[in-house]
Every structure is written in structure tokens, then in C-alpha cells.
Amino acid sequence: MSMREGGGGGGWEGGSKQTLQSRGKATLKEVSLRRIYGLFRGYRVQLVIIILLALGAALIGLIPPLVMKEIIDTAIPQGDKRKLIELIGLMVLLPVSSGLLSVWQNHQNTKVGQGVMRDLRRSLFANLQRQSMSFFTDAKSGEIIQRLTGDVLAVQNVVTTLVVSAVTQGVIVITTIVILFVLDWRLAILATVILPLFILPVRKVSQIRKRLRGETQRVRGEMSSQLGEIFGVSGALLTRIFQQERKQEQDFDVLNQRVMDLELKLNLVGRWYGMVLGVLGPLGTALIYLYGGWNVVEGSMTIGGIVAFAAYLGRLYGPIGTLLNLQVEVQTALGVFQRIFEYEDMEPDVKDLTGAKALSSVQGQVGFHHVSYAYQPGQYALQQVTFTALPGEVVAIVGPSGAGKSTLIGMLARLYDPTEGVVTIDGHNAASVTLSSLREQVAFVTQESFLFHASVRDNLLFAKLDATDEELEKACRQAYIHETIAAMPNGYDTMVGERGHRLSGGERQRLAIARAILKNPRILVLDEATSHLDSESEAYVQTALDSLMHGRTTLVIAHRLSTILAADRIIVLEAGRVLESGRHTELLDQDGLYARLYRTQFEKVALS
Numbered sequence: 110m111s112m113r114e115g116g117g118g119g120g121w122e123g124g125s126k127q128t129l130q131s132r133g134k135a136t137l138k139e140v141s142l143r144r145i146y147g148l149f150r151g152y153r154v155q156l157v158i159i160i161l162l163a164l165g166a167a168l169i170g171l172i173p174p175l176v177m178k179e180i181i182d183t184a185i186p187q188g189d190k191r192k193l194i195e196l197i198g199l200m201v202l203l204p205v206s207s208g209l210l211s212v213w214q215n216h217q218n219t220k221v222g223q224g225v226m227r228d229l230r231r232s233l234f235a236n237l238q239r240q241s242m243s244f245f246t247d248a249k250s251g252e253i254i255q256r257l258t259g260d261v262l263a264v265q266n267v268v269t270t271l272v273v274s275a276v277t278q279g280v281i282v283i284t285t286i287v288i289l290f291v292l293d294w295r296l297a298i299l300a301t302v303i304l305p306l307f308i309l310p311v312r313k314v315s316q317i318r319k320r321l322r323g324e325t326q327r328v329r330g331e332m333s334s335q336l337g338e339i340f341g342v343s344g345a346l347l348t349r350i351f352q353q354e355r356k357q358e359q360d361f362d363v364l365n366q367r368v369m370d371l372e373l374k375l376n377l378v379g380r381w382y383g384m385v386l387g388v389l390g391p392l393g394t395a396l397i398y399l400y401g402g403w404n405v406v407e408g409s410m411t412i413g414g415i416v417a418f419a420a421y422l423g424r425l426y427g428p429i430g431t432l433l434n435l436q437v438e439v440q441t442a443l444g445v446f447q448r449i450f451e452y453e454d455m456e457p458d459v460k461d462l463t464g465a466k467a468l469s470s471v472q473g474q475v476g477f478h479h480v481s482y483a484y485q486p487g488q489y490a491l492q493q494v495t496f497t498a499l500p501g502e503v504v505a506i507v508g509p510s511g512a513g514k515s516t517l518i519g520m521l522a523r524l525y526d527p528t529e530g531v532v533t534i535d536g537h538n539a540a541s542v543t544l545s546s547l548r549e550q551v552a553f554v555t556q557e558s559f560l561f562h563a564s565v566r567d568n569l570l571f572a573k574l575d576a577t578d579e580e581l582e583k584a585c586r587q588a589y590i591h592e593t594i595a596a597m598p599n600g601y602d603t604m605v606g607e608r609g610h611r612l613s614g615g616e617r618q619r620l621a622i623a624r625a626i627l628k629n630p631r632i633l634v635l636d637e638a639t640s641h642l643d644s645e646s647e648a649y650v651q652t653a654l655d656s657l658m659h660g661r662t663t664l665v666i667a668h669r670l671s672t673i674l675a676a677d678r679i680i681v682l683e684a685g686r687v688l689e690s691g692r693h694t695e696l697l698d699q700d701g702l703y704a705r706l707y708r709t710q711f712e713k714v715a716l717s
């Protein structure tokens with residue numbers, strides 16, 4: 110399959126038009142609450158349990174101030190030691206029981222949060238797997254990872270802050286206010302009058318914090334992108350060759366410092382907010398003691414009454430702050446969901462049409478009929494390309510750099526669909542058969558063969574999961590790589606480094622050829638290496654390729670003289686158009702672009 114073989118080589122960059130369109134559509138889409146609710150649908154029972162537990166803990170929390178009032182107003186003045194001990198026992202038991210409820214509730218919270226996150230990661234992953242290559246050439250890998258991990262992580266917060274806070278803090282605030290009014294309505298009014306003093310700073314602060322948090326997320330995303338590039342094998346290689354370690358350190362320092370500055374700011378704003386609350390809280394309590402104390406002196410209130418009142422008041426300000434923050438939290442959460450849904454909704458620009466049929470028992474005839482392709486509207490990389498390859502034929506594609514060779518071969522596995530025209534396999538329009546059945550029939554061997562950081566065996570099995578050891582060995586022998594693998598320290602279980610950098614270029618290519626042999630497709634797409642392997646290695650690769658091409662239709666971006674000489678047809682591309690086509694001798698006779706290319710490129714190769 111092309112995706113399996115698709116490497117970091119030159120030309121797999123896909124188009125961006127449809128990806129951008131689908132992204133645009135998703136951004137405009139309202140984040141529907143129904144959809145968010147849908148994510149939690151499977152967890153309704155747990156959510157009800159969470160809410161009940163939270164309510165239980167909140168209600169239990171209301172009792173201690175009343176117990177204090179009883180101790181101060183009844184048990185102590187009456188000298189009732191038994192009652193005193195009972196009430197003290199209650200004071201100890203209550204926090205224990207509400208603590209136990211909280212532990213249970215917390216566990217349920219995490220379970221729901223983690224469950225929703227797992228579901229989201231699964232569905233995002235599945236949708237990313239459906240995307241065509243254009244999406245990956247457009248997107249930064251750091252951003253994809255950030256959405257799959259960072260954004261999804263923020264969902265946990267939605268369960269804890271939104272669902273649980275809204276319910277528990279709401280209940281605490283309402284019940285506390287009712288109790289305050291029951292205890293003493295005049296004091297209750299006094300307490301509510303100073304509430305606006307809290308509301309204003311809380312709103313301001315949470316807006317600033319929201320902005321700072323968004324900025325921090327963005328900078329962190331940038332940082333992970335940068336790290337991924339710099340410490341990827343290719344990035345690391347480039348850095349060392351051009352000796353740009355200092356520059357990269359400086360670039361990294363800029364982002365690193367910004368993360369620090371933002372976190373400091375975020376923390377400082379939080380501290381100021383804490384300080385304001387810290388000052389206002391005692392201020393409220395002081396006012397209550399002033400007014401309440403006055404009433405006690407005048408005999409219209411009991412001491413226990415004021416103590417209980419002040420204790421309730423302490424329980425009021427915190428939850429009100431949280432509730433006020435809720436609006437900002439809701440907005441942040443909606444933003445997070447919007448980003449997640451955007452990825453969930455993204456439609457790949459290459460996909461199965463409704464009613465697409467599977468391609469079965471392919472002979473291997475390939476046809477390009479007036480195929481044009483534009484990465485950007487109006488900018489054609491291919492124009493009106495027409496040719497046919499009969500089953501078993503070898504078609505060589507030659508042309509100067511940027512002529513559209515990679516774009517052309519990519520169409521065969523539908524890495525992108527033609528903007529105009531049709532690609533056919535055995536006469537069937539490739540765009541209207543199922544992608545999986547089409548890709549089943551096509552294998553790619555590219556210049557830069559990608560290998561996963563896994564064992565040689567696992568890399569081979571990627572082409573055919575159920576291949577037996579005998580099949581693997583047979584394919585590797587045919588690709589002239591078995592002896593090399595067998596001589597490795599752990600044979601087929603030897604780990605290859607990321608992108609296969611522990612293997613030589615020729616070995617990597619032969620492993621990729623073995624993979625294509627295992628896949629056993631009818632159609633083969635080759636991008637011959639331009640880099641010069643040493644002649645022994647080159648000879649091995651060539652023999653391996655010959656054995657792979659045998660009996661299959663092959664489209665090859667040719668760089669070797671032997672390939673173009675053996676080709677049944679040579680397609681000469683320039684600026685996206687087929688300029689000439691025919692066999693080697695016919696084209697030489699025409700004395701056009703091919704003859705020029707031959708003299709400058711291939712003849713030289715032949716002589717060297």
C-alpha cells in the first residue's frame with residue numbers, strides 16, 4: 110500500500126484545498142451542547158452517582174456550624190457534658206463521612222473524565238487515519254499531537270469543574286443563603302451586600318487568566334512542534350551538518366523563556382486574586398462580628414448564632430467565586446470542544462464514494478485519461494496527462510525537477526484524486542472503487558523508505574500481518590536482504606532505529622522491496638533513488654527490483670539507464686504536460702527534451 114511505503118522522499122506533498130475547506134466549515138459550526146452531552150451519554154449512571162455524592166458531601170458540610178451553635182448556645186451554658194461529647198463526636202464524624210463521599214466522588218469523576226478522553230482520542234485517531242496525505246503535508250505534526258493529547262486532556266476539566274462544580278457549588282450557595290436568612294435575615298442582607306465586591310475582581314481576573322492560558326497552550330504547542338523537528342532524525346542530521354546548534358538553542362530559548370514568562374504571569378494573577386479574596390473574606394467576617402456582636406450585647410442574638418453565621422459566610426464566598434468563574438470555564442471548554450470537533454468532523458479529500466465497489470482480481474492495466482491536478486486552484490502540477498500501461502508493462506517517467514512526476518505516480522494509489530480527468534485500473538475509474546481494494550493492488554517503493562522504530566520482522570509484517578516466518582524469509586531472499594538480516598545481532602528481531610537510520614540506504618531499500626514482495630500487488634510504483642549507492646549495493650538493489658517488477662505493471666520515476674532502456678514506454682513530462690512518449694530509440698530520434706535529458710542525465714550515469 111502506498112501509505113505504507115510513503116516515505117520522506119521528495120514529492121508526496123498533497124493538495125490543501127479540500128482540507129482547508131473542511132476546516133473552514135468546522136470552524137463556523139456552532140458547538141452544540143447536544144453533541145457535548147452525547148459524549149457523556151454512555152456515562153449517565155456515573156454522572157448521576159457523582160452528582161448525588163457531591164450533593165451528599167455538600168449537605169453534610171452544612172451541618173457543622175449548626176453543631177457549633179448548639180455547643181456554644183446550649184451544651185456549654187447548660188453544663189451538659191454528655192451533650193457536649195455527643196456534639197463533639199458529631200463534629201468529628203461529619204468531616205470523615207463527607208471526606209469518604211468525596212473520595213468516592215473523585216474516583217467516579219476521574220473515571221468519567223478518563224473514559225470520555227479515551228473515547229475522544231479513539232475517534233480522533235480513527236478520523237486522522239482516514240485523512241489523505243494532503244492533510245499531513247499541510248498540518249504541523251506538533252499540532253496534531255497537541256490536539257490528540259493536550260486538548261483532550263482539557264476535557265477532564267469539564268467533568269470536574271463544570272459538571273461537579275456547577276452542581277455542588279450551586280447547592281452550597283443556595284442552601285447556605287437560605288440558612289443565613291433563617292438564622293438572621295438582617296445579617297444575611299449585610300452579607301449579600303458585600304458580595305459585589307467579590308464579583309468584580311473575580312470576573313476580571315478570570316478573563317485575564319483565560320487569555321493567558323490560551324496563549325500558554327499555543328506557545329507550548331509551538332514548542333512541541335519545534336522539538337519534534339529539531340530532534341527528529343532528519344532535523345538532527347541537518348542541524349549537525351550545517352552546524353546550527355547555536356541558532357536552534359537560541360530559537361528554543363525564545364519559546365522557553367516565553368513559556369516561563371507566561372506561567373509566571375498566570376501565577377501572579379492567581380496570587381493577586383487570592384490576596385483580594387484573602388482580604389475581603391475576613392472583612393466580611395469582621396462586619397458580621399461587628400453587627401452581630403452589637404446585637405448580642407443588646408440581647409437580640411446569641412453568641413453561637415454569630416459563630417455559626419460567620420462559619421456559613423466562609424462557606425459562601427469560595428463557591429460564589431467558583432460559580433462566577435463558571436462562565437469563563439464554560440467558554441474555555443466550548444473552545445476546547447470546538448477544536449476537538451473540528452478534527453472529528455474533518456472530511457478527507459480522498460475517500461470512498463457512496464456505493465463504491467471493491468476492485469477484484471486485477472490484471473494490472475493502468476490508464477491516465479486527460480488527467481489534470483492542481484494543488485492550489487488554478488496552479489496545475491499536471492495537465493491533460495494521457496497514457497496507458499498494459500498488464501506487465503514498465504512505464505518510465507522522466508522529466509526535470511518539478512515536472513510533476515511524483516504527483517503523477519501518487520494518483521495511482523489515490524494519494525490525491527484528479528482535479529480533472531480519470532485514472533483507470535483495468536478500465537475501472539480508480540476514484541469510484543473502494544480505497545482499500547485499490548491500495549491492495551498497488552505497492553510503492555520510494556527513494557526514502559520509511560521504517561518504524563520496531564524490529565525488522567514487525568516492519569516487514571506491516572505489509573502482510575499474517576505472513577509466516579517462511580514467507581518473510583522467502584521475500585527477503587528475493588529482495589537480497591536475508592543474508593544481511595540473518596547476520597544482524599538478533600536476526601529478524603533486531604530493532605531498526607527511527608526511520609531505519611541504523612540500516613544503510615541500500616539495506617533500507619531492499620527491506621522496502623521485500624515489503625512490496627510480501628504485499629504481492631499487481632501494480633508497482635517505484636521512485637528510483639537518485640543518490641548513488643556503491644556499485645555493489647546498487648547491483649543488489651537492481652536485482653531485487655528486477656525480481657519485484659517481474660510480472661507486474663510498473664510505473665517508475667526512472668533515474669537509471671537500465672530502467673529506461675527496459676521500459677515499454679517512456680513518458681516525458683515537463684511542467685505537468687506529457688511532452689513526448691515512446692520507446693528509447695524513438696524518442697532519441699525525435700531529438701527533443703528526452704534526447705536532451707538523456708544526454709545530460711542518463712548517458713552520464715551510464716558512463717560513470
Ligand SMILES: Nc1ncnc2c1ncn2[C@@H]1O[C@H](COP(=O)(O)OP(=O)(O)OP(=O)(O)O)[C@@H](O)[C@H]1O
Nearest residue numbers: 119120122123124484490510511512513514515516
Ligand atoms: N503539497 C504541494 N502543494 C503545492 N504545490 C506542490 C505540492 N507538492 C508539489 N507541488 C508542486 O507541484 C509541482 C510538481 O511537483 P512534483 O513533486 O510532482 O514534481 P517532480 O517531478 O516529482 O519533482 P522532483 O523530481 O524534483 O521530485 C511542483 O511545481 C511543485 O512545486
